[in-house]
Amino acid sequence: MKIRKLLFVTKFEDLCYDALNSLLALRNASLEHVVFLNVIERDKVAMKRGSGYLKEEEVKLKETANIRFIDWAENLFEMGLEVGAYMEVSTLIPEILKVAQKELPDLIVIGHSHKGVLKQLYAGSDVTELIRRTEIPILVFKHRIEDNIVPEKLFERPLFATNWSDTGKKSVEYIKDLKDVIGKIHIMHVVKESALKSLDTHEVQKVRKVERKRLDDLCDELEEAGINAKPHVYVGDPQKEIEKAAKEYQASMIILGSSEKAALLERWVGSISKNIADQSAFPCLLIPGNKNI
């Protein structure tokens, strides 16, 4: 699936032009259309005692967003990209889904601030809800914690953590379509410690060997598609190990498939993907499973 159109959801505090700019490398992977969405939360303009519906506030907020979008759009238009914009008073997730249904983007980008309120607003439950309700991949964008700067080359060195699920396979196909923007990809699988509980060293090493072989095959597949790939086997708690690997290999982002079956059980999405999207220092590309089970 090529990324031709992306939906860029912003509240301006968390995702600005620098973030958008770092995504423009996707032009090498067929990006031709960017749609902006600014959702003004209802409580900002809701009826208040003595003042009624704050129409003036709505106009002010919409026009403020419009002015920002016009400025961004001019830059993108000049690059030959197609641009659209929505400014709506609504509730975040339903509005994202509504716009996604109209525009059919190939990627949804949402922000994640390391600050408190926005963290709650955009990550955590919201991401979980989005993953549950859409098949469109979601990029949870983050600024670098240490200096709050946008990672310049987001796709240069991703880390893909696979759990060998069907969604993992879907993620591989998605990654292949990013071959013109990915510099080198690190592929990892985390073996749970429980799988290594054996007195026999040979058995323990066998587990590693099997997983390593699967990763090697996957790397070969990606290299055939023109992507430089490096395999890694880790052992332990998946969330901690994924974060550790991302740091060790200075990943530019983490890519995770999210299993639909597990999502229903509130496990994979409810824990690993959600927690990484919510707590990791790295931007996360979450690839939801198909919604047909």
Add this chain to the structure above:
Amino acid sequence: MSKKVLVVDDDQDVRSFVVTVLEENQYIPLVAQDGVEGLEMIEKEHPDLVILDVLMPRGSGIRLYHKLKTDETLEKIPVIMFTGIALRSFLKSQKVLDEFKGGEVPKPDIYLEKPVEPEELLAAIKKKIG
């Protein structure tokens, strides 16, 4: 016979403003909310004039203008650009599209940057279609 003018703009306030100006001056207003709907209306209704915004959902005025001016059956329809996007950016984008898609589109005859007074809009409409 009254002339048909199509307004393509995603902002309802702007559509209402233009429609009022048109109705008060005996033009027949048609409206579309985005570039996709706009093109469908143009192909169906063949309006005498199009008043076109740029930044819209589901297809911008940038692409629609380029499409109109490179389509033999539609290129004669006059267009007034009516937008917040600067003319400079508009022209650059058309140049990029020319290189990318082929063809060389003419500059829009009239480019109005929002907001404008009703008199200014009316004068522009009259200049194009009388």
